[in-house]
Amino acid sequence: MAEPMGFFTDTTVCIGCKACEVACKSWNQISSTNGGQNVLSGDSYDNTRKLDGEHWRHVKFIEQFSEDRVSESRWLMMSDVCKHCVQAGCLEVCPTGAIIRTEFDTVVIQQDACIGCRACLPACPFGVIDINPVTHTAQKCTLCYDRMQVGMTPACAQACPTASIQFGPLVQLRKKAEDRVAQLHSQGKEEAYIYGDEAILGGLNSFYLLVDNPEVYGLPVAPKLPSRNLWRSSFAAAFGAAVLGLWGLVSLRTRKRGAKAEGPSSGDGGGDGGKKGAAP
Amino acid sequence: MRDVLFTAPAHWHWLIVVYFFFGGLSAGSYVLGALLHLFGGAQERPASRLGYLVSLPALLACPPLLIVDLDRPERFWHLFLWSQRPGVMFKWWSPMSIGSWALLLFGAFSFVSFVGALSADPWRPSWLPERLAVLGRGIWGKVLAAGGAGFAFFIAGYTGVLLSVTNRPLWAETPLLGLLFTASAMAASAALVGFVASRRGGAFVPALPWLSRMEHAAALLELLVLLLFLAWLGPAVAAWRGPYGVLLGMAVLLGLVAPLALTLVRARGHAARGRAARGEASGAARGEMSGEAPGGGHEVTALGVGLVLAGSLALRAAIVLASEALGHA
Ligand code: SF4
Numbered sequence A: 001m002a003e004p005m006g007f008f009t010d011t012t013v014c015i016g017c018k019a020c021e022v023a024c025k026s027w028n029q030i031s032s033t034n035g036g037q038n039v040l041s042g043d044s045y046d047n048t049r050k051l052d053g054e055h056w057r058h059v060k061f062i063e064q065f066s067e068d069r070v071s072e073s074r075w076l077m078m079s080d081v082c083k084h085c086v087q088a089g090c091l092e093v094c095p096t097g098a099i100i101r102t103e104f105d106t107v108v109i110q111q112d113a114c115i116g117c118r119a120c121l122p123a124c125p126f127g128v129i130d131i132n133p134v135t136h137t138a139q140k141c142t143l144c145y146d147r148m149q150v151g152m153t154p155a156c157a158q159a160c161p162t163a164s165i166q167f168g169p170l171v172q173l174r175k176k177a178e179d180r181v182a183q184l185h186s187q188g189k190e191e192a193y194i195y196g197d198e199a200i201l202g203g204l205n206s207f208y209l210l211v212d213n214p215e216v217y218g219l220p221v222a223p224k225l226p227s228r229n230l231w232r233s234s235f236a237a238a239f240g241a242a243v244l245g246l247w248g249l250v251s252l253r254t255r256k257r258g259a260k261a262e263g264p265s266s267g268d269g270g271g272d273g274g275k276k277g278a279a280p
Numbered sequence B: 001m002r003d004v005l006f007t008a009p010a011h012w013h014w015l016i017v018v019y020f021f022f023g024g025l026s027a028g029s030y031v032l033g034a035l036l037h038l039f040g041g042a043q044e045r046p047a048s049r050l051g052y053l054v055s056l057p058a059l060l061a062c063p064p065l066l067i068v069d070l071d072r073p074e075r076f077w078h079l080f081l082w083s084q085r086p087g088v089m090f091k092w093w094s095p096m097s098i099g100s101w102a103l104l105l106f107g108a109f110s111f112v113s114f115v116g117a118l119s120a121d122p123w124r125p126s127w128l129p130e131r132l133a134v135l136g137r138g139i140w141g142k143v144l145a146a147g148g149a150g151f152a153f154f155i156a157g158y159t160g161v162l163l164s165v166t167n168r169p170l171w172a173e174t175p176l177l178g179l180l181f182t183a184s185a186m187a188a189s190a191a192l193v194g195f196v197a198s199r200r201g202g203a204f205v206p207a208l209p210w211l212s213r214m215e216h217a218a219a220l221l222e223l224l225v226l227l228l229f230l231a232w233l234g235p236a237v238a239a240w241r242g243p244y245g246v247l248l249g250m251a252v253l254l255g256l257v258a259p260l261a262l263t264l265v266r267a268r269g270h271a272a273r274g275r276a277a278r279g280e281a282s283g284a285a286r287g288e289m290s291g292e293a294p295g296g297g298h299e300v301t302a303l304g305v306g307l308v309l310a311g312s313l314a315l316r317a318a319i320v321l322a323s324e325a326l327g328h329a
Helices: A019-028 A089-093 A145-149 A155-159 A170-186 A226-262 B014-039 B042-060 B062-069 B073-079 B095-119 B130-136 B138-164 B177-200 B202-240 B243-278 B283-292 B302-324
Strands: A005-010 A057-065 A073-081 A099-101 A107-109 A130-132 A137-139 A165-169 A193-195 A206-210
Touching (some): A005 A073, A019 A155, A089 A099, A089 A107, A155 A165, A165 A170, A170 A206, A226 B014, B014 B042, B014 B202, B062 B073, B095 B130, B095 B138, B130 B138, B202 B243, B202 B302
Antiparallel strands (some): A130 A137, A193 A206
């Protein structure tokens, strides 16, 4: 296996130019039809709105303004993407083996295998995947698997003018990120921290430097694997089956005995367990 | 904010809801048939076969619904075989993978039991050889019933597990959905099989009291689990404020409260008439009474079964669609 590769996205230097989105779309030849709809957010300068089958990079604008737009005004930007989780929920539930882990420790949906069952959509803790309306398959960032295989940098990282998106071997990226956090702390920006270390799903191979709570950026605080529910949910269902099955068994058995003990009250008793209400 | 609210919906809508409904009916009917077959008496064999006869037609609705719901329907076989190399595709930890296989295998059980039952039924079409009835007889028939019932219970419950093994609001926040769907499937199937048995009368009548008790037991379990489910969710229950709450209300009123009330009223009436017949009434009146209610007042009316089935469908719709409406669109 090649070295694990990933993205380190430093949100503090993102300027919201969306060059990464454009580069991603043009390299991966993703349509910009929005399924034929002209979709505007209507309440934000950000009209990409979310990650989906046609948007594998999404620069989130976190616009925090008070009514007068003066007393409070803050604009955070974050170029969001698939996290290429070390423990990936999407990969776990995929019933066809279409979602694979590559030699670079990234997560890729093989387009020729995907059947569009959409099991991975609700499984991803970050809501990254959606159906591409052109191919009718589930799509998301591949971390430019094709470029990586020939030693190229993914399109978004290549295009990013501020080095907010950095690409490289994970070991180096983690080190860089640590240094950056230390640098920000020394400058008095105590709130800077890394989102996506080993504590989250075994580590996010695409991780972030944030300066506020994850929720502010639309990220879950403690993302989990879907399989955490597999056993407890199955046991509950099996319990229900056992209760109803046993109840059926016991009620059939006792009814037969009861009917026998009662005797042929209506004169038609005979046979194996004559019924109380049976027609003569 | 709850972590589950940062996730995307699966776009599982009515096709999936209707699949859950038919899958539950097919599974529940098979289980009822198998229970009557394995533990019932000889006079309940016709009703047991009725369970198998209901199971397969309900099951046949499922594959088309599931395949049409895929965005690439022509690739549905990727669920069973690797698409890029020879080999069998099976992931036991993926509910959809194991569910696809279970549906296939349960289909085989349901089919064989159906053929065995139809061959022994008064409705046997003339082209179906009567000797195929051996498929449902003897030790072989019992082994088939036991195996099929196992798969049937799996089909009844796995759909709930499938919803829970995600990161979605409501679904992933409780482990109770598989249990809830199992109970609901059993209640709806008992009503359906009871209804068909009531309509056909005669040899199918002796099982009616048991089917009715089974329906009530399952409905009671369903009600308890539903209450526990809502309590478990806590403030998340707010998702049912609005149209989906109406569906949930329908599920409870139509599927649980109304049928229980209906049978209670009829059981009262039956008991009162029985008392009257046993007491002062003449022998003639007594004969009339027993002639009126051969199933001991346990017949399922069209209204009764309609309510329960509508409730069962509404329950699945309320749970699937309420969650689908949350999170980023
Ligand atoms: S972020 Fe979502 S889509 Fe990306 S690897 Fe993790 S679970 Fe899969």
